[in-house]
Amino acid sequence: xxxxxxxxxxxxxxxxxxxxxxxxxxxxxxxxxxxxxxxxxxxxxxxxxxxxxxxxxxxxxxxxxxxxxxxxxxxxxxxxxxxxxxxxxxxxxxxxxxxxxxxxxxxxxxxxxxxxxxxxxxxxxxxxxxxxxxxxxxxxxxxxxxxxxxxxxxxxxxxxxxxxxxxxxxxxxxxxxx
Amino acid sequence: xxxxxxxxxxxxxxxxxxxxxxxxxxxxxxxxxxxxxxxxxxxxxxxxxxxxxxxxxxxxxxxxxxxxxxxxxxxxxxxxxxxxxxxxxxxxxxxxxxxxxxxxxxxxxxxxxxxxxxxxxxxxxxxxxxxxxxxxxxxxxxxxxxxxxxxxxxxxxxxxxxxxxxxxxxxxxxxxxx
Numbered sequence: 001x002x003x004x005x006x007x008x009x010x011x012x013x014x015x016x017x018x019x020x021x022x023x024x025x026x027x028x029x030x031x032x033x034x035x036x037x038x039x040x041x042x043x044x045x046x047x048x049x050x051x052x053x054x055x056x057x058x059x060x061x062x063x064x065x066x067x068x069x070x071x072x073x074x075x076x077x078x079x080x081x082x083x084x085x086x087x088x089x090x091x092x093x094x095x096x097x098x099x100x101x102x103x104x105x106x107x108x109x110x111x112x113x114x115x116x117x118x119x120x121x122x123x124x125x126x127x128x129x130x131x132x133x134x135x136x137x138x139x140x141x142x143x144x145x146x147x148x149x150x151x152x153x154x155x156x157x158x159x160x161x162x163x164x165x166x167x168x169x170x171x172x173x174x175x176x177x178x
Numbered sequence: 179x180x181x182x183x184x185x186x187x188x189x190x191x192x193x194x195x196x197x198x199x200x201x202x203x204x205x206x207x208x209x210x211x212x213x214x215x216x217x218x219x220x221x222x223x224x225x226x227x228x229x230x231x232x233x234x235x236x237x238x239x240x241x242x243x244x245x246x247x248x249x250x251x252x253x254x255x256x257x258x259x260x261x262x263x264x265x266x267x268x269x270x271x272x273x274x275x276x277x278x279x280x281x282x283x284x285x286x287x288x289x290x291x292x293x294x295x296x297x298x299x300x301x302x303x304x305x306x307x308x309x310x311x312x313x314x315x316x317x318x319x320x321x322x323x324x325x326x327x328x329x330x331x332x333x334x335x336x337x338x339x340x341x342x343x344x345x346x347x348x349x350x351x352x353x354x355x356x
Contacts (some may be wrong), residue, residue, distance in 0.1 A: 002243045003316070013190045013198055015214045020191055020198050025240060031313045035240050036193045038216055061289035062203060062213050065180045068289055107337040110288065111239035111246055118339075135209045138181070156347075159285040161296075161339050168346045169334075 003028060004035075017041060017075065037114055044086040044119040045073025047104070047166040048096060052177050053143040055096050055125055056163075060138035069142070069152075070160040071120075082106075082119035091129035094141045099124045104169040109162065120166045122173060146177045181206060182213075195219060195253065215292055222264040222297040223251025225282070225344040226274060230355050231321040233274050233303055234341075238316035247320070247330075248338040249298075260284075260297035269307035272319045277302045282347040287340065298344045300351060324355045 008024040019039040026032050048055040048071070058067040074089035076082055087098040101123030109118045133139070144152075152158050153167050171178070186202040197217040204210050226233040226249070236245040252267035254260055265276040279301030287296045311317070322330075330336050331345050349356070 003238055004240050004243075015200065015212070018214055018216075020216075022193065023240075027314070027316060029313075033314050034193070035314075036196055037241055038196075038198075060181055061286070062182050062201075063215055063292050064286055064289045065182070066289070068286075105334050107339060107342075108239070108242055108246075109339055111242045111244070111338070114241050135207075136205070136211050136213075138205060156283050160289070161285060161287055161343060164285075164346070165339060165342055168342070 007032075009037075039114050040075075040110075040116045041078075042076040042082065042085075042117040042119065043073055043109075044076050044082040044089065044121070045071045045162060045166065046086040046090050046098065046101060046121040046123050047071050047163075047170055048090055048094070048098070048123060048125040049146070049174070049177075050096065050125050050143065052146055054146055054149050055090075055094055056142050056144060056149070057093055057139045058142055067139075068160050069158060069163065071163045071166050073162065076119070082117075083121060086119065086121050086123075090123075090125065092132045092134075093137065093139065094125075095129050095131040096125040096127060097129045099126050102173075104166055118162055120162060120169070122166065122170045146174060150178055185210075187215075216288075217292050218253075218288075218294045219256075220254040220260065220263075220295040220297065221251055221287075222254050222260040222267065222299070223249045223340060223344065224264040224268050224276065224279060224299040224301050225249050225341075225348055226268055226272070226276070226301060226303040227324070227352070227355075228274065228303050228321065230325075231323055232327050233268075233272055234320050234322060234327070235271055235317045236320055245317075246338050247336060247341065249341045249344050251340065254297070260295075261299060264297065264299050264301075268301075268303065270310045270312075271315065271317060272303075273307050273309040274303040274305060275307045277304050280351075282344055296340055298340060298347070300344065300348045324352055328356055
């Protein structure tokens with residue numbers, strides 16, 4: 001049984017990827033409140049290694065009007081396993097194919113708001129896929145030496161949280177290439 | 179001038195902390211799309227150090243029905259500076275007061291969705307404040323040795339992204355206490 005009891009749930013709005021809901025809940029102390037939920041599908045991303053470089057993207061983020069340096073990542077489709085989603089997003093966004101991968105970590109990026117999970121992988125890549133971005137993706141691929149990216153991380157120049165986390169958890173694994 | 183041109187913006191829904199909007203935008207390639215925005219205020223958090231322990235909270239997250247181990251943190255109020263917000267949230271959630279603090283990093287946690295900023299600090303704390311949680315906060319305070327928390331981080335047992343980031347960026351600063 002859940003710790004907070006849901007008495008009612010109303011769908012407030014819906015768009016392609018999001019559902020906004022309001023749940024009426026009762027807390028263990030008897031207090032009642034309305035809790036806002038924004039359902040978003042899970043996402044999967046991979047930190048791609050090509051020789052001594054990372055294959056990253058500069059991704060336009062409309063809300064902040066900035067190009068953000070990020071790992072290739074995207075929403076997991078229904079019925080898709082996260083590792084396949086990460087490999088698919090890598091191909092579509094960068095034109096590189098995943099040769100192998102290992103899972104770094106999974107977690108709830110916004111547990112205050114929804115049940116979304118993030119799945120992060122590390123993998124070696126090779127050329128050979130075709131870029132196939134959707135019309136709302138405004139990005140470019142950049143190859144940056146692994147050691148330089150870790151210097152950027154140290155200098156707090158990587159500002160995408162999931163990219164920071166993928167880098168932190170890959171550092172030991174890649175120590176020979178830094 | 180913004181890279182994507184906003185032609186219209188409609189408010190879809192609103193609750194205490196959130197505003198859901200749909201913006202009609204034109205991309206540099208001429209494509210038009212509707213972009214969903216969920217405005218949320220900035221948040222600030224502090225990784226609190228008391229001798230050789232971290233002062234953390236186990237925070238109930240209703241969407242996932244779990245107690246999550248996190249740094250004390252909360253939304254920045256209008257006109258409030260982030261460091262004050264972090265100190266206030268620490269007092270209200272834990273009953274500890276901030277003696278000193280240094281900024282670890284600031285970033286946009288969900289740049290795909292909004293302009294929200296996260297501000298993370300590291301600071302030493304002392305007893306002397308009064309716990310004053312709001313009725314929707316269901317949490318408890320835990321003191322855990324610094325070295326043990328870093329072992330948990332290594333074992334991927336810390337699952338709150340902003341807590342992971344605060345820990346990663348504090349590790350060098352705290353190296354003598356680990």
